Amino acid sequence: MIKIEIDGKLVETERGSTVMDAAHKAGVYIPHFCYHKKLSIAANCRMCLVEVEKVPKPLPACATPASDGMKVHTHSELAAKAQKGVMEFLLINHPLDCPICDQGGECQLQDIAVGYGGGVSRYTEEKRVVMSKSVGELISTNEMTRCIQCTRCVRFGQEIAGVMELGMANRSEHSEIMSFVNSTVDSELSGNMIDLCPVGALTSKPFRYTARSWELSRRKSVSPHDGLGAPLAIHIKNNKVARVVPVENEDINECWISDKDRFSYEGLNSAQRLTKPMLKQDGKWLEVEWATALEYVANGLHQISGSAGAEQIAALATPHSTLEELYLLQKLLRGMGSGNIDTRTRLSDFSADGKQAGAPWLGMPIAEINQCDRFLIVGSFLRKDHPLLAQRIRQAVKNGGEANLVHSSDDDLLMPVANKAIVVPSEILNVLAQVLKALAEEKQATLSADVQQAIGKVNVADSARAIAHSLADGKHAAVLLGNFAQQHPQASQISVICEQIAFLSNAKFGYLGEAANSVGAYLADAVPFAGDGHGMNAAEMLAKPRKAYLLLNVEPELDMHDAQQAMSAMRSADMVVALSAYKHHATEYADVLLPIAPFTETSGTFINTEGRAQSFKGAVKPLGEARPAWKVLRVLGNLMDVSGFDYDSSEAVRDEALDTAQMASKLNNHISGVPLQLNSAATVADLQRVSDVPIYYADAVVRRADSLQKTHDAASPCIILHGNELQKLGVQCGDLVTVKQGDASVSLAVAMDDRLPQGVARVAAGHQATSTLGAMFGTITVERA
Amino acid sequence: MLSEQIQQLVNRELKKYPADQKQSAVMSALRFVQDEKGWISTDDMADVADFLGMAKMAVYEVATFYHMYNLKPMGKTTLTICTNLSCTLCGAEDTVAYLKTKLGIGLGEVTADGKYGLREGECMGTCKDAPILAINNKKLCGRLTNEKIDQILAELDKS
Numbered sequence: 001m002i003k004i005e006i007d008g009k010l011v012e013t014e015r016g017s018t019v020m021d022a023a024h025k026a027g028v029y030i031p032h033f034c035y036h037k038k039l040s041i042a043a044n045c046r047m048c049l050v051e052v053e054k055v056p057k058p059l060p061a062c063a064t065p066a067s068d069g070m071k072v073h074t075h076s077e078l079a080a081k082a083q084k085g086v087m088e089f090l091l092i093n094h095p096l097d098c099p100i101c102d103q104g105g106e107c108q109l110q111d112i113a114v115g116y117g118g119g120v121s122r123y124t125e126e127k128r129v130v131m132s133k134s135v136g137e138l139i140s141t142n143e144m145t146r147c148i149q150c151t152r153c154v155r156f157g158q159e160i161a162g163v164m165e166l167g168m169a170n171r172s173e174h175s176e177i178m179s180f181v182n183s184t185v186d187s188e189l190s191g192n193m194i195d196l197c198p199v200g201a202l203t204s205k206p207f208r209y210t211a212r213s214w215e216l217s218r219r220k221s222v223s224p225h226d227g228l229g230a231p232l233a234i235h236i237k238n239n240k241v242a243r244v245v246p247v248e249n250e251d252i253n254e255c256w257i258s259d260k261d262r263f264s265y266e267g268l269n270s271a272q273r274l275t276k277p278m279l280k281q282d283g284k285w286l287e288v289e290w291a292t293a294l295e296y297v298a299n300g301l302h303q304i305s306g307s308a309g310a311e312q313i314a315a316l317a318t319p320h321s322t323l324e325e326l327y328l329l330q331k332l333l334r335g336m337g338s339g340n341i342d343t344r345t346r347l348s349d350f351s352a353d354g355k356q357a358g359a360p361w362l363g364m365p366i367a368e369i370n371q372c373d374r375f376l377i378v379g380s381f382l383r384k385d386h387p388l389l390a391q392r393i394r395q396a397v398k399n400g401g402e403a404n405l406v407h408s409s410d411d412d413l414l415m416p417v418a419n420k421a422i423v424v425p426s427e428i429l430n431v432l433a434q435v436l437k438a439l440a441e442e443k444q445a446t447l448s449a450d451v452q453q454a455i456g457k458v459n460v461a462d463s464a465r466a467i468a469h470s471l472a473d474g475k476h477a478a479v480l481l482g483n484f485a486q487q488h489p490q491a492s493q494i495s496v497i498c499e500q501i502a503f504l505s506n507a508k509f510g511y512l513g514e515a516a517n518s519v520g521a522y523l524a525d526a527v528p529f530a531g532d533g534h535g536m537n538a539a540e541m542l543a544k545p546r547k548a549y550l551l552l553n554v555e556p557e558l559d560m561h562d563a564q565q566a567m568s569a570m571r572s573a574d575m576v577v578a579l580s581a582y583k584h585h586a587t588e589y590a591d592v593l594l595p596i597a598p599f600t601e602t603s604g605t606f607i608n609t610e611g612r613a614q615s616f617k618g619a620v621k622p623l624g625e626a627r628p629a630w631k632v633l634r635v636l637g638n639l640m641d642v643s644g645f646d647y648d649s650s651e652a653v654r655d656e657a658l659d660t661a662q663m664a665s666k667l668n669n670h671i672s673g674v675p676l677q678l679n680s681a682a683t684v685a686d687l688q689r690v691s692d693v694p695i696y697y698a699d700a701v702v703r704r705a706d707s708l709q710k711t712h713d714a715a716s717p718c719i720i721l722h723g724n725e726l727q728k729l730g731v732q733c734g735d736l737v738t739v740k741q742g743d744a745s746v747s748l749a750v751a752m753d754d755r756l757p758q759g760v761a762r763v764a765a766g767h768q769a770t771s772t773l774g775a776m777f778g779t780i781t782v783e784r785a
Numbered sequence: 786m787l788s789e790q791i792q793q794l795v796n797r798e799l800k801k802y803p804a805d806q807k808q809s810a811v812m813s814a815l816r817f818v819q820d821e822k823g824w825i826s827t828d829d830m831a832d833v834a835d836f837l838g839m840a841k842m843a844v845y846e847v848a849t850f851y852h853m854y855n856l857k858p859m860g861k862t863t864l865t866i867c868t869n870l871s872c873t874l875c876g877a878e879d880t881v882a883y884l885k886t887k888l889g890i891g892l893g894e895v896t897a898d899g900k901y902g903l904r905e906g907e908c909m910g911t912c913k914d915a916p917i918l919a920i921n922n923k924k925l926c927g928r929l930t931n932e933k934i935d936q937i938l939a940e941l942d943k944s
Contacts, residue, residue, distance in 0.1 A: 158840075167842035169849040180841040181827045 002068040007075060019061040019072055020048060030074050031083060031112045033090075033198045034150035035062035038255060039159055045090070045150050047112065049082040050074045058082040080116070087117035090148050093128045094199070101146065103200030105213040109148065130176045135166070136184035137710040138191055138263060140205040147177050147201035153193040160256065161187040162394050162414030177201070186712045188387040188695060191262040195245060195255075206266055206707040207243040211235075216242055219619035222606050223261040224320050224599040225699060227513025228366070228388050229608030230257045234265075234600055234619040241265045241600050241620060251367045252608070258387035259711075260695055260702055265600070267704035274583040274595040275624025285587060290625065294632070297592055298639035300575045301336065304548045310337030314541040317526060317552035318559055319343045319515035320699045321629065322604025323613070324650045326517070326526035327657035328633035329552055335642030339528055339535025340546065343521035345559045346483075346514070346693070346765075348777060350537040351674060352492035354529040358668025359522030360486075360495075362609040363510030364478065369393060373401040374474030374507070376435070376467060378498055379428060380482020382413055384695040384713065386512050389609075390414075402474070404467040406431050407484065408690045409762060410755035419466040424688050424759045425777055426679055429490050432497045433678055434464035435471075439504045442472045451500060454676035468505075477507030483514045483693070487561065489777050492674045499671065509669050513609030515699070520607035523666055524657050545569040551578045552629060553596075553700055557585055557771035564742050564774040579629055582700055595626035598701055602628035603650040605658070611667045613658060615651075687725070687761040689741065691776035697766035717764035718751040719782060724758050726750065729782060736785045739763060742774035747785055787832045791817045795836060807837045811847050815854055819922075823863070824855035852907050853922050859902030860895040862941055865919045868905050871912035880916045880929050881905070887938065901941075 001012045004019070006026045013022040018041070023030050033045040043063035050061045053071040058078055073079055091113060098104045130144040149168065154177065157164045165185045168175050179185060185193075194204050216235040223230040230253040235243045244265045246257040277293035278285050288296075304312055315333050317326055321343070330341045344350075369392040382390045394415040397403050402418035410422045421431045433455040440447050447455075460468075471477050479502040485494050502509035513519055521527065528535030536544070542565045549570060560566035570576055570589040578586035581598040596602075601622040605615040622628065630650050637645030647653050696702050696714040708714055719739050721729075731737055733752050738745050739761070746769065756762060765776045773780075787795070795814045802809040814833045818825050830848055834841040848854050855863060864884065868877050881903075885891060888901050895902040909917055914927025918937075926937055 164840035164842050167840070167846045169845055171850045171852075180831075180845050183841075 002066060004066045004068070004070045004072065006072045013066050017066055019050065019052075019059070019064045019066050019070070022066045023061060023072070023074065028074055030061045031116050032062060033108060033112070033148060034152060036152055036155075036196065039152060039155040039196075042151055042155065045148065046086045047083065047090070047116075049079060049086060051076045051078040051082075083116045084118055087113055088121070088123075091117065091121060092123045093145070094148065095127065095143075095145050097143070097146075101143070101200040102140075102203040102208055103146075103197075107200060108198035128173060133178050134182060134184075135179050136186070136190075136712075137707045138205055138259060139185055139194060140203045140208055141177075141201070143203075144176060144178075144201055146199045148199055149175060149177070150198060151177075152196040152198070153177060153202060156193055156196055157185075157187065160192070160391060160394075161189045162391075163187055165190070166193070184712060188259055188383060188713065189256060189391065191259045192246075192256045204243060204263075206263055211237045211242045219617065220247060221600060221616045221619055222516070222614045223257065224516045224606065225260050225264065225702065226258070226386055226388075227362075227515060227518055227609035228252060228386065229516055229606050229612065229614055230261050230388065231614065232257065232261060236620055239620050241268050251365065252612070253388055256388060256391065259708065260387070260698075263708050264702040264705040266706050266708070267701040268598055268600055270582070270704035270706075272582045272584070272704055273623055273626070274580060274593055275626060277595060277625065278583075278593040280591050285593075290627070293592055293594060294635055294639055297577050297594075297636060300577075300591070301548060301640060304574060305336055305338070308547050311340065311536075312547040313338045313550070314340035314536060314546040314548070315342075315550040315552065316345060316538060316541065316554045316556070316560075317341070317343045317521075318345060318554050318699065319513075319518040319521045320701075321517060321521075321553050322599070322602065322650075323517060323520040323524050323607060323657055324604050324653040325552060325629040325633065326521050326524040327653060328630055328637065328645075329550070330524065330526045330530070331644070332633055332637050332640065332642060333550075334531050335637065335644075336640060339531055339533070340541055341526055341535060342528055342538035342541065343518075343526050345538050345554060346487050346561050346776065347491065348487060348489050348539060348561045348775065349491040350539060352495065352671050353527070353537060354533060355492075355671050355673045356668070357670040357672070358666045359519050359611075360511040360513075360669050361519050361611045361667040362480075362513065363669055364508040364610070366392070366608075366610045368508070369478065370396050370399075372396050372474075372476045372478040372508070374471050374477035374505070375401065375403045376406065376471055376477070376479045376498075376501065376505075376507070377403060378406045378432065378479070378481050378494065379485025379488060380407065380480070380512060381409065381411060381484060381692045382482060382512075383411065384692065385483045385514070385698075387695075389512060402470050404470050406435070406467070407482075408688075408757065408760055409692070418470050419463055421461070421463045421467065422755065422757050424757050425488060425690060426688060428485070428488065429493055429497065430458060430678055431461075431464055432494060432501065433458045433676075434460045435468050436497055436501050436504070438465040438468035439472060439501060442468055443504050445504050447500065451676060454678055458678065471501070471505035471507065474505070474507075477502070477505045479505070479507045479509045481511045483512065484690075486511060486514065487691075487776055492671065493676055495669070495671055496674050496676060499669065511609070511669065516606040516608065519609060519611055519667070520605065520613070523607060523663065542566050542569040545572050547573055548575040549573050549577070551576065551580070551586065551590075553580060554578075555580075555584050555586070555700060558697065558703070558766050558768070562775040563765070563771045564744055567772075579632060580700065581626065582704065584700070594632055595624065596629040596632060597622040597626050601626065602630070604628075604630070605650075605654050611663065613660065613663065615654065686779035686781055687721075688759060689776065689778055689780040690756070690760045690762045691765040692762070693766040694764050697764070716769050717748065717767050719748045720751045720753045720756060720762040721782070722756045722758045722760075723752050723754045725761075725782075726752055729784060731784055738783045738785050739773065740781045740783070741778065744772040744774070746770060746772060787814075787818070787829075787836055788821060791821060792836065808839045808843070811837055811839065811844060812851070815844070815848055819855060823861065824858045855902075855904075858895060858899075859904065861900050863902045863904060863921050865904045865906035865922065867907065867909055867915070867917045867919075869908040871908070872915040872917055875915035877916040880918065880934070883931050883934060884918075887934065
């Protein structure tokens with residue numbers, strides 16, 4: 001530690017840190033534009049010039065290393081003159097269009113010009129003009145004349161997003177920020193560039209001209225999308241969500257949010273919102289009063305449970321629902337005498353149910369990812385499923401870590417991947433067995449007899465040995481299971497083997513939670529093996545169709561593992577009650593639609609993948625007659641005469657559902673009693689389906705966010721094959737082919753990706769175009785159309 | 786795809802740099818492209834980016850930053866006249882004017898037969914020979930007079 005004096009304040013700072021860091025510690029503000037704590041130092045705006053004693057010229061605080069005994073003056077005559085001069089230069093080419101600029105009122109250039117600039121401009125010559133550009137549907141680059149060339153957006157792309165999509169072309173006065181030949185900015189983190197831009201050059205396209213920053217009221221909330229649970233600030237105008245920006249939390253999102261978190265608010269104001277309860281009578285949908293709708297539901301459920309038994313009633317919910325909603329849903333079901341409740345709608349292997357020691361979670365705090373130096377990522381479309389966790393892994397790899405990947409698809413993770421094994425889905429377990437075997441040999445460890453027996457005969461391939469070596473080499477390793485691994489038909493065995501790998505490499509073992517409340521769903525007991533343990537899981541409920549289904553936020557054709565089976569179960573049911581914020585496909589098969597409030601219109605709690613419970617309040621009033629789902633379920637509980645449904649706040653529900661003191665002990669990834677049974681190396685002639693859930697189709701809100709739906713990531717799904725498979729079929733890229741799975745077939749365009757293993761067909765799930773197909777895994781046939 | 790010949794040349798350049806610093810060869814790679822094609826298209830930049838494992842935009846930044854890269858076709862022979870201070874003091878403006886009338890084109894333009902392109906350039910570091918022009922960025926001709934320019938063009942016409 002060294003001591004340095006800033007404006008007379010003595011501060012201790014680390015050796016190697018800068019004057020800017022020290023000033024931050026001392027609580028002294030130095031004006032700046034290009035400096036950002038999370039980005040590399042550019043020192044190109046020169047706004048942070050300060051006076052350092054015994055140095056004849058002012059120095060940029062962001063790029064000057066602090067040294068022992070240094071005396072810095074940020075407000076001295078020299079510093080103030082330098083800052084004023086820089087400000088005058090920066091404003092020379094900056095247009096005076098603040099009255100029509102979206103950044104007005106929250107603009108660093110405005111603020112600093114007032115604080116540190118002169119009152120008048122001496123510049124009378126022509127200002128330069130930069131032509132507007134188009135970089136896609138999310139970021140507006142219409143007024144690039146406003147740019148002050150701080151290059152924060154460029155450095156963000158290079159360093160955080162991992163892909164340099166914007167750059168500074170040309171030289172000196174002609175230099176301007178642009179993308180390569182008008183290409184779009186496709187990063188899933190691109191919206192952060194809007195926050196980073198200190199002026200109004202990069203602004204939010206969906207938000208543009210809808211509000212001024214001083215008209216907005218701000219409410220804290222939590223992202224309902226991926227498992228990270230990023231804290232959000234919801235900005236509201238006229239009881240409507242106007243935009244969403246991040247709230248900083250170093251332990252969760254640092255200062256970023258993904259584009260899904262940022263722009264999906266458009267879905268909240270969608271025209272598809274359901275605003276009145278609806279009943280189907282004689283094949284026609286009627287808008288009815290809440291009381292009528294709820295009585296109808298209660299009567300229907302009473303009748304079915306009376307005549308056919310309560311076990312004929314089943315409930316499915318998405319893990320994007322709040323803890324309170326899930327808790328009340330399971331309480332209602334169990335109160336009626338049915339244990340058929342599940343939130344794991346996209347999973348297919350439930351053989352570990354009841355054998356888990358606790359709720360599957362990340363296995364460590366999110367922030368610890370940055371400290372890890374070895375990763376084994378199993379079955380994950382990492383960047384799209386977990387944009388900000390991927391960002392943390394990217395930083396760890398940049399700091400000398402090694403990432404290893406076992407997966408059925410080789411999408412660019414925008415980070416160096418040390419070793420990878422890209423195999424067909426049915427081979428994943430075998431590859432992991434090879435890694436385990438190689439690791440045991442390397443560590444000279446003895447495995448338990450049954451594991452030894454199961455993996456004894458596998459031949460270790462070089463790639464698996466390399467992965468094992470990489471893991472054994474690290475000090476802080478992490479083995480992480482992605483969504484694909486969790487949805488895999490052998491998910492339980494994959495978990496067991498990964499736990500062994502983690503144990504041998506002294507690694508943290510974790511699940512990357514699919515949704516905002518994947519952990520919360522377990523803790524709310526919204527799983528069939530909780531309670532008395534006699535319930536059907538999501539797959540059984542569909543395989544043995546029930547007479548009544550309660551759907552909470554679920555759109556079966558998009559959210560279920562086997563959309564085909566789900567839809568046939570829905571169609572054959574006597575009664576389907578859809579609790580949804582949207583008027584969706586359920587109009588085809590449901591009997592009642594109950595409008596419920598999305599996350600901005602209700603209070604609730606999400607428990608993110610690291611097991612952090614975050615409660616939030618409603619930011620705006622529910623739209624129309626929509627009501628928070630916990631209230632709807634409470635009334636249903638009362639109508640069904642289930643005891644213990646007398647809550648007067650969602651906090652009361654949460655306190656009953658969640659014992660915060662016990663919470664940490666309920667998070668446990670250990671599985672016992674699942675036997676290992678490796679696949680015999682039977683060659684399958686058919687193609688195996690590999691399904692991702694595209695980032696902007698993953699939940700109900702984002703599916704209806706218009707701007708996100710126009711991005712590259714939301715393009716209608718193709719069937720993607722290895723080049724050799726294309727040749728075998730005799731088709732070209734772009735041709736339409738018939739894709740058959742189960743009883744259904746759809747027509748899709750073909751795309752080629754030679755990074756895919758041969759023998760697989762990648763067909764996205766979660767999209768209307770593929771919603772009639774069957775399970776997310778399994779065989780699929782492709783024929784020329 | 787970069788041509789076989791360019792790839793070979795770039796691979797030779799790459800040996801000068803650490804294996805994980807392939808982008809160090811970007812300027813040479815762009816130069817090889819220009820030597821072969823006379824100019825660098827954005828497709829070529831994308832090819833260079835792929836070959837060196839760089840972002841396309843990063844190559845674009847380099848190609849647009851340096852003056853000697855031609856970003857549009859500049860004829861078979863590009864004549865670049867220095868118009869910086871020393872050359873201007875020694876009559877570069879007259880040189881430009883003479884070349885403009887002689888070739889019938891303005892700065893940044895190419896003759897109709899595609900033979901000559903005319904460009905304004907930055908200091909080439911041989912101010913003692915001002916005014917200067919460079920032929921295809923490879924050969925410098927100094928102490929230019931109208932007669933000398935005629936002579937240079939006559940020789941170029943022959944080749």
